[in-house]
């Protein structure tokens with residue numbers, strides 16, 4: 001059996017089963033009860049009629065039975081109405097009710113002075129028959145039989161069943177509707193919780209907000225406590241890493257200085273190693289400081305940025321930094337769209353990618369942005385020399401550089417990718433397939449918020 005992962009589905013199935021069970025048992029017990037009731041009434045009536053027939057029958061002087069006056073129930077006079085009586089005496093003319101225009105009733109049911117009853121085929125179909133014998137003074141007997149068509153009884157129960165069907169259908173609908181309403185109403189806090197957690201995820205709120213019923217409130221409280229302690233922990237760790245890097249910076253600068261002097265004076269290989277190690281340490285420290293700058297002190301998990309505003313600010317800075325290169329922005333993101341990243345982090349990434357493109361471009365840099373499958377794809381393409389296929393991935397390592405001429409730390413791409421991955425995004429480098437060649441840095445950013453649409 002497949003697992004039921006939806007609470008709504010579970011409740012709905014339970015309500016359906018309950019309703020089906022309830023309606024079926026009401027149907028069964030009501031029809032049974034009604035049938036019993038109608039049948040009992042019929043039998044009582046027939047019992048009265050046969051006794052009345054017995055009472056009203058007299059014998060003429062020649063022994064021929066006759067009715068002193070008609071039976072009280074007028075239905076015995078209506079032809080083929082389904083109500084019949086019959087009086088027989090061996091050797092005499094049988095007398096029958098006016099309703100019996102054809103056929104007759106088998107009088108074998110009249111077999112004792114006590115009323116006995118059974119079923120047989122009457123003048124107009126299946127009938128319930130009642131019979132009784134009255135002995136005469138001369139040792140003979142008169143037989144009384146009364147029959148009522150079964151169809152009359154069936155018609156009453158059929159009519160009742162048709163009406164009951166309608167009412168039970170209405171009842172079932174009402175039960176299902178009220179069950180649905182209860183599910184909807186009862187599970188509303190869970191919907192609110194889902195929305196609140198989405199808001200939290202998008203960085204529009206710091207905690208799960210709202211009042212919740214007592215069954216869910218403790219869960220929300222615990223989650224909120226966990227979120228805030230976690231956030232504090234991350235901030236503290238980042239600040240500590242930043243502080244450590246900062247504290248090491250000055251002694252390291254002094255050591256680097258000293259190593260350079262040693263290298264100049266003694267020209268020894270020990271000094272060169274010393275210098276190289278100092279350079280590696282400096283890289284690590286600068287990297288940690290940059291990361292601390294980007295994450296520390298942030299209250300919210302993720303914020304939303306407007307791509308075009310950030311891109312324009314960074315591009316105008318890059319135009320001053322690389323005055324001999326032209327920068328072009330082709331933004332096809334809808335204006336209602338926001339990127340799920342802090343604006344400072346977005347400028348850090350854009351700054352790194354555009355600076356690289358500006359540094360290595362021949363003449364121009366193009367920045368394109370578009371949406372695809374719910375995430376933004378931002379491409380920064382230049383017409384420079386590009387990178388060897390095997391360096392496209394290594395370029396992201398801390399300190400990796402493939403150009404001895406241009407200045408740099410080799411940290412830019414490492415930091416940019418780190419930030420992008422931190423918000424669920426990614427950066428890749430690919431060779432520019434266009435004629436000018438060069439490199440394309442492709443940045444993916446997820447969790448796009450569409451405002452007002």
Ligand SMILES: Nc1ncnc2c1ncn2[C@@H]1O[C@H](COP(=O)(O)OP(=O)(O)O)[C@@H](O)[C@H]1O
Pocket residue numbers: 352356357360361382384385386387395396400401402403407408409410411412413414439
């Ligand atoms: N657009 C580009 N064209 C050619 N090479 C690039 C480009 N972007 C990055 N690179 C190569 O990747 C290396 C690492 O880049 P990065 O991490 O930004 O460090 P930095 O810019 O400080 O050198 C660069 O030194 C360079 O060799």
Ligand SMILES: [Mg+2]
Pocket residue numbers: 352355356408412413
């Ligand atoms: Mg760089």
